[in-house]
Amino acid sequence: MKQIHSLIVTNGHLLHHSNAPSSHQWMPTLLYNALISAYDNHHHKSLHLFSHMLANQVPPNSYTFPPILKSSPLPLGSTLHSQTLKRGVFSDPFILTTLLALYARNNLLPHARKVFEEFPVFLIVACNAMLNAFSMNGDMETAVSLFESMPQRDVISWTTVVNGFALNGNFGASIRFFGKMMNHKDVVEGLVKPNEATCACVLSSCANLDGKTALDCGKQVHGYVVMNEVKLGVFVGTSLINLYGKMGCLSDVENVFRIMVVREVCTWNAMISSLASNGREKEALEMFEQIKLQGLKPNSITYVAVLTACARGKFVREGLDLFRSMWQDFRIEPIMKHYGCVIDLLGRSGHIQEAAEIIRNMPFQPDASVLGAFLGACRIHGAIKLGEEIGKKALKLQTQHCGQYVLLSSMNAEKERWDHAADLRREIMEAGIQKIPAYSMVHLT
Structure with a gap:
């Protein structure tokens, strides 16, 4: 390219002259x-x-x-x-x-x-x-109607609808539409072939559903990838790790991770999350160190995954050190999820006062998930007064949600503070808040 550039300059063709032919206008x-x-x-x-x-x-x-x-x-x-x-x-x-x-x-x-x-x-x-x-x-509904009216479709058309259902939280419909694609004459006759994006979309939908059916579907997609030599790139590989990790299939997680040629930060994040959610928290922390050795830069999601591992493994010192290192080492600004992980970490380990201090000094108002995690820890460890103090903030955030009221009321009842429990129950009734009834679910396989 530089040699061609030199020839253009030395032959005088670089500048546009005012007397150039009209074809150069x-x-x-x-x-x-x-x-x-x-x-x-x-x-x-x-x-x-x-x-x-x-x-x-x-x-x-x-x-x-x-x-x-x-x-x-x-x-x-x-x-x-x-x-x-x-x-x-x-x-x-x-x-x-x-x-x-x-x-x-x-x-x-x-x-x-x-x-x-x-x-x-x-x-x-x-x-x-x-x-x-x-x-x-x-x-x-209109997307599917347009899709069906198209005289011609390509893999992008199919993938867009599969992904569209997933974007709107209808993961079952996403999987069913992928099944329709695989049985359609366009795919059967080889006119259309699912690509990496298609497989990654349907695997993500499988990961967001529970049960054996979703896992079986994911395994079928994995089999299709292997048999048809669809590229096991970052997106498909990461989606498989995420799916198998959520389903507790750690041997499959490790197999996919091992054979991946290219691994991005998102791949390592999925691996850390899989280890953290399956009782191998220490290995998750070790994998976090490997990210840095690979020359990759952890991101905000990486820290959510590794702080979750610390919370589940009750690695208090390591978790707090990691939380502090976010800004110091990588200039990552902590968001609500990171604070939620730290509160969960301290709450599980019984460090209620430290958790309360972090909530008081947060740079933004804690959301209901952070306060809910704290209230749960207060109930487990019997910190009723501290729970009531922080619980008042939760009630202001979720004035029409019965969960926080019921949790505070139960905390008081367990300590036989019947007057406090009755007051909270009365507040629920006066505010017109409907208590969500509990239910049980049986999943038949």
């Missing part, structure tokens, strides 16, 4: 487009180049707008939409698809549909973008 536009594309991930720089382009009366064309629209915030995106109309390039499929995606990610589904209707002919790329728009905005 679009050269400035091409140069600006190349620079804008090069700054694809630096939105402010690409926008500055676009402004400079207009100031110098260089006409933008259909290749100018997609990279700018790709990362534009909504108000600017609408302005650029107007520019495409003004410049007569609005009907370009790439511009229409990028605009559609812009409105979809900003939850403007009617705008996305209006852009979609501007496509003059059927384009599978446009349909896939619209499928994703419906999925992102929770309208899976």
Whole structure:
């Protein structure tokens, strides 16, 4: 590349001359487009180049707008939409698809549909973008209707719907739609083949369901990956580790981890979580050290996983040291989940006063999950007065939730403080809060 660059310079072809032939009239536009594309991930720089382009009366064309629209915030995106109309390039499929995606990610589904209707002919790329728009905005019924009306589908079409159900929490439907895909003539006849993204999506759905059926489905997908030589990349491998870890299949977890050629931080996070949730907390901590030896940088999720391991293993000193190291070593700002893990760690180990001190000094208001973990620890260790002090904050956060009231009332009843327990029960009734009835579930395999 550098040799070619040198030849261009030495032969005098680098500069654009004013007396160049008319066939070169679009050269400035091409140069600006190349620079804008090069700054694809630096939105402010690409926008500055676009402004400079207009100031110098260089006409933008259909290749100018997609990279700018790709990362534009909504108000600017609408302005650029107007520019495409003004410049007569609005009907370009790439511009229409990028605009559609812009409105979809900003939850403007009617705008996305209006852009979609501007496509003059059927384009599978446009349909896939619209499928994703419906999925992102929770309208899976319309997404499926559009999918079924498409005269042609590719693997992205199928994967978008499978992932759409998962995005909206309907993991069972995600798995069933994948099953429909595998039995469809497009797959049977080899016209469409599930790829890494498809497999990762359905494995993630399996991991979010309990029971033998979900595990069996995950194993079938794993078998398909092996038999059809689908790439066992980071996404599929991590999804398998996550699934097997949640199902308690640690030998499968270790096998997948061992054969993975490329492991990213997300892979190590899944491995640490799997070990932590299956009674091998010490190994989870050792794996955290291995991340650093591999030259990878732990992220916020890594610390949630390793702090959870500390809480379950009651490694108080190690957990507190890790919590402090987040900012000191990696400049990771602790979020609510990290504080929840630390409160759980101290609560399980009986360090109630220390947990209360952390709650009082948190840089933001603790949420109900943090306070609920603390109240549970207070009940186990009999710290009633401290529980009542912190419990008042929980009641303010969840005024219409019966859980915290019932927990506080039960704590007082266990210590035979019947008047306090009765007062809390009375508050539930006066506030009109309905106690959620308990139930049991039997899972038949």
